[in-house]
């Protein structure tokens with residue numbers, strides 16, 4: 306059987322899983338690739354650090370040059386996180402004639418144009434299935450299987466760590482800070498977990514999907530986003546009481562003035578498929594004009610699900626399939642954008658607004674007139690009687706459909722009222 310020599314750079318959570326699949330299941334991967342996938346080298350920073358896999362003697366090295374200078378190594382899984390040295394290593398690998406597989410969405414969302422242009426100039430390929438939604442094959446589905454469609458919308462739970470934390474908040478009433486460490490220990494979180502909980506990771510994945518599905522050329526940092534790091538357990542309880550779960554939802558949908566894009570904690574009505582996605586799982590609802598509505602669901606983070614996507618890319622690259630799709634997709638090429646981001650203020654939807662107010666006569670009418678002034682109609686109001694006779698009470702309002710801009714303006718007016726303590730919390734609602 307023919308042999309394709311493979312290397313791994315970075316033997317952390319994902320890298321160790323990839324090594325295990327290549328070493329422990331070589332018969333299976335070899336059968337699917339029609340050749341032996343031979344793990345020649347694994348590059349680490351510290352040889353003495355314990356690893357989550359057993360490597361044959363001579364595979365582990367601290368020298369990147371052991372890979373760069375070995376012209377028999379054809380495919381490299383680049384599995385270190387962050388921007389540098391990941392970017393420089395990526396470029397060196399391509400320049401030394403390797404095809405590269407990566408799970409690093411931060412790198413692609415930030416330096417995609419440079420990396421993909423360089424790969425094209427050099428006649429090399431970059432595969433990145435694992436960069437979005439872990440084990441779910443969403444890149445292949447959007448890039449290839451749905452190519453007869455105009456994608457109309459994507460609604461996704463794209464960050465496993467946030468979803469894991471939100472599930473614990475809903476199920477156990479835990480505060481978010483208590484659960485972050487557990488997500489890290491289980492290998493779901495980024496090296497800097499702030500990126501998971503502040504919406505950055507989901508925005509980076511959404512930028513990649515928007516590029517692939519809609520031809521949008523949007524930098525992830527231009528995507529309006531908020532995370533779950535400021536979410537109060539009280540909002541989780543109110544959402545539950547009204548029949549919703551809070552999910553960190555990434556949205557890309559075609560609207561009249563372009564592509565609506567945002568990442569926001571959203572109340573999703575119980576019973577909707579996205580509301581029932583628990584733990585570190587991800588899900589993406591895709592609507593295409595020919596196929597209709599599709600749901601993709603699966604583990605969005607973690608060692609073996611992510612390694613599953615990386616090894617599938619290694620197989621595709623070794624077989625030569627990646628090269629064909631890579632050149633046809635023209636990813637991050639200097640072609641002009643097919644669609645531009647729409648004005649966020651025009652995005653339409655319902656909103657949940659919680660505001661702490663003084664429990665005095667006339668307060669409710671001040672709040673409702675701020676909403677009415679922006680033509681926002683109220684769908685329901687919730688205020689519980691206090692048993693302790695407190696002077697400040699939470700008031701929860703669900704609106705009918707309006708625009709993001711109108712809801713933002715109304716909340717600014719509400720925040721300026723003397724009867725209001727602190728700032729209004731505003732979340733999207735999806736029925």
Ligand code: NAP
Pocket residue numbers: 314315316317318319320348349350351354384385386387390408409410411435436439492493494495496605606607608611
């Ligand atoms: P990780 O556990 O922190 O592993 C990263 C590894 O890279 C570490 O072992 C680190 O070495 C190594 N490394 C860093 N700089 C290096 C260098 N200059 N040379 C050699 N090795 C170097 O991270 P991970 O969870 O495996 O994630 C890797 C990538 O996959 C990230 O881009 C992440 O966003 C992405 N991803 C992760 C998941 C997931 O569920 N974990 C899912 C999808 C995508 P040390 O061991 O010495 O620190």
Ligand code: HSE
Pocket residue numbers: 436437438439463464465466467493494495501506605606607
């Ligand atoms: N930290 C990421 C998450 C890993 O929690 O979704 C998968 O990209």
